[in-house]
Amino acid sequence: MIETRDLTFSYPGGILLRFPDFRCRPEEQWLIWGESGSGKTTFLHLLAGIRTPASGQVIIRDQDITSLSPRKLDAFRGRHIGLVFQTPHFIDALTIRQNVVLACKMSGHSISQGEVDTWLNRLGIGHRADALPFRCSQGEQQRASIVRALVHRPALLLADEPTSALDDRHCDEVVRLLQEQTRQSRTALVIVTHDQRLRNHFPNALTLTSHVQPLA
Amino acid sequence: MYSLWLSWKHLVHKPAQLTLNLVLIGLSTGLIAAVLLFSRMLTDRLDRNLAGVDMVIGAKGSPLQLVLAGMYHIDVPTGNISLEEAQAFLRPGHPLIATAVPLSLGDSHKGYRIVGTDARFLELYQLALADGKPFEKPMEVVAGSRVARLLGLKIGSTFQSTHGLDHNEDLIHEESQPFVVTGILEPSGTVADQLLLTPTESVWMVHGDHGHSHADMESMTPEGEDHVHGPDCGHDHPAHEEHAEEPTEAREITSVLIRFKVRNHLTLNMPRSINENTNLQAASPAIELNRLYGLMGTGVSMLRWLAMVIMVAAGLSIFVSLYGSLKERRYELALLRVMGSTPTYLFRLILTEGLLLALIGAVLGIVLAHAGISLAGHYLEQEWRYAFPADLFLVQELWLMGIVVVFGVLAALLPAWQARKVDIAQTLTEG
Structure with missing residues (x-):
């Protein structure tokens, strides 16, 4: 279960963002909607524990991550949360396979060579396993980033605008892959986007409006 | 061990930068080591032949x-x-x-x-x-x-x-x-x-x-x-x-x-x-040898200063390459944080890169010094009939390696500190 309660975030300029409470059961798939400035990405960062809320709670697998020490929060994030970004980024010096293994190492999971290959083959990029990321196409990179985010079987996969830069064909493909793979991994999926093309793909959606108010 | 491997992969990913750094560190270390070795061998040879002659x-x-x-x-x-x-x-x-x-x-x-x-x-x-x-x-x-x-x-x-x-x-x-x-x-x-x-x-x-x-x-x-x-x-x-x-x-x-x-x-x-x-x-051999050491000392001292200057340049090169790469690696560092690594891990990662560079450069320098002594020894042996063995190792060489490694770590300290402070959220938002 992923749940937020009374979550607020304050920006340095004295702007306070207030977010609606959110609940996502295991294996559920959600879209978080919102216009620019509505705080979608901030909400995703709060869920991932890479921003600290001004108040409120973020509970993942019965753990309020806002109460964790920085060190424990880093470990928790590595173990239970996967992230996919609009532009896939990698450790440039490592091959696709090594990048996938790195994600496992960092989260404290061990993985065999065969398992990595199975994952990469499942997403159709097995033949690019030993290529450096910059030698792969945008589509191959996006698939590799999905493998990397899921390979350690996190409780929650957060995707930030994963389709905004893609054409329709690739958009459908990425959404399909995210939905299929999270279902197979029994991972909850939360996509933050303003991409209208995704509207019909998800039964669950939360729309963020600008609950912005100046700090008292 | 994994972070050591990761640091190494980062270094070899930029071969030109790696080569430049290693050449600079190797040259400075090699020059100092060669001066140490040559001075020691020469004074050993000269002192051993004093034989109490007054x-x-x-x-x-x-x-x-x-x-x-x-x-x-x-x-x-x-x-x-x-x-x-x-x-x-x-x-x-x-x-x-x-x-x-x-x-x-x-x-x-x-x-x-x-x-x-x-x-x-x-x-x-x-x-x-x-x-x-x-x-x-x-x-x-x-x-x-x-x-x-x-x-x-x-x-x-x-x-x-x-x-x-x-x-x-x-x-x-x-x-x-x-x-x-x-x-x-x-x-x-x-x-x-x-x-x-x-x-x-x-x-x-x-x-x-x-x-x-x-x-x-x-x-x-x-x-x-x-x-x-x-x-x-x-x-x-x-x-x-x-x-x-x-x-x-x-x-x-x-x-x-x-x-x-x-x-x-x-x-x-x-x-x-x-x-x-x-x-x-x-x-008097003692007086004349002192005079000779004095004459040599000026040259040796100049070589040492030259080596020091190259070493400072090497340190700056390590600093510039690590610090300069931080901007382009900012997203990688943020990615590592997202994957669960702590700020201390990033600090250690960059520090290890400086250490590896310095260590490899120092070893390269010592090898260069001995190879140089071996080559020069061959020439000197033909000229002077004195053997200058390249297999002589001095404790000072270990000290020199230690100093170079500390130098490399110091050069990496500020970049490592900057890496530690990478703001994940801001970096990912800009990405």
């Missing part, structure tokens, strides 16, 4: 040249002195002199110096025979261990001497009686290892002193103003045996090595007294 007497000229030629055999002698003048120091029973060893230089065999002397030379350098017996009669030779090994000399081997130090077929004393090897010395680590020792009379027999100084032959060319023995040299040669019978006042030697019984004001003043009151020159 004074060298020879012909007027440069005192440093007199010492280098008489004790280290790496320079031409200043000339010859008459045996009659030298007798005052050579006779036993001198109240101040414990040992006086005559040296007659001028000839060689295949580039290795033949030294006319007497049994006191063996005592002075505490030389022991590995094989055979000491020389007793003229034309008998005791060969140093190294020269015997390199020239394949054995007991009973014979050879003819050559004028000067350079091996030249045209300058071989073909008409003279051959030298016979009667003994081979044990290795001593002194100059004696590369000498061919023979009684002084042998030199007189080969040369005689009828009008030319044999010590001067070392710097002579075949076309030189001094003449070369041979059937066509234009004057009669007395039989070699007759040279040995020449009166003392006609005979010459090159120098005398002297060890005092005691060191007091009398012995302290003796060199000055000789220089002022006789046609001879007296030089």
Whole structure:
């Protein structure tokens, strides 16, 4: 279960963002909607524990991550949360396979060579396993980033605008892959986007409006 | 271990930057190590050959040249002195002199110096025979261990001497009686290892002193103003045996090595007294060596400063490359944080890169220094007949490596600190 309660975030300029409470059961798939400035990405960062809320709670697998020490929060994030970004980024010096293994190492999971290959083959990029990321196409990179985010079987996969830069064909493909793979991994999926093309793909959606108010 | 591997992958991902850093670190470390090694080997060689010699007497000229030629055999002698003048120091029973060893230089065999002397030379350098017996009669030779090994000399081997130090077929004393090897010395680590020792009379027999100084032959060319023995040299040669019978006042030697019984004001003043009151020159090896070290010290010091400058440049290069790469690696660092690594892990990662660069550069530098010494040693050995072994390792080299590694870590400190402070949320938002 992923749940937020009374979550607020304050920006340095004295702007306070207030977010609606959110609940996502295991294996559920959600879209978080919102216009620019509505705080979608901030909400995703709060869920991932890479921003600290001004108040409120973020509970993942019965753990309020806002109460964790920085060190424990880093470990928790590595173990239970996967992230996919609009532009896939990698450790440039490592091959696709090594990048996938790195994600496992960092989260404290061990993985065999065969398992990595199975994952990469499942997403159709097995033949690019030993290529450096910059030698792969945008589509191959996006698939590799999905493998990397899921390979350690996190409780929650957060995707930030994963389709905004893609054409329709690739958009459908990425959404399909995210939905299929999270279902197979029994991972909850939360996509933050303003991409209208995704509207019909998800039964669950939360729309963020600008609950912005100046700090008292 | 994994972070070490990750750091290494980052380094090799930018081969040009890696090469530049390693070349700079390797050059500076190598230069300092080579200076350390060369200085140590040279001072070791020079100090080992002091053999307690307090004074060298020879012909007027440069005192440093007199010492280098008489004790280290790496320079031409200043000339010859008459045996009659030298007798005052050579006779036993001198109240101040414990040992006086005559040296007659001028000839060689295949580039290795033949030294006319007497049994006191063996005592002075505490030389022991590995094989055979000491020389007793003229034309008998005791060969140093190294020269015997390199020239394949054995007991009973014979050879003819050559004028000067350079091996030249045209300058071989073909008409003279051959030298016979009667003994081979044990290795001593002194100059004696590369000498061919023979009684002084042998030199007189080969040369005689009828009008030319044999010590001067070392710097002579075949076309030189001094003449070369041979059937066509234009004057009669007395039989070699007759040279040995020449009166003392006609005979010459090159120098005398002297060890005092005691060191007091009398012995302290003796060199000055000789220089002022006789046609001879007296030089103190200790003083001359100090002068030599002083001269060398300036060059060594300049090389050290140069190496320091290169090392600072290397440190700056490490700093600039790590610091400069932070911007382009910012997203990678944020990614590592997202995957669960702590700020301390990122700090360690960058620090390890600096450490690896410095360590590999330092090892490369030490290897370069030894390779350089090996190459230079080969050349110096041909020039000076002294071996400069490249397998000598100094404790200072370990210290040097340690200092370079600390230097590398210090250069990586600020970039590592910056990496630690990467703001994940901001970086990902900008990405």
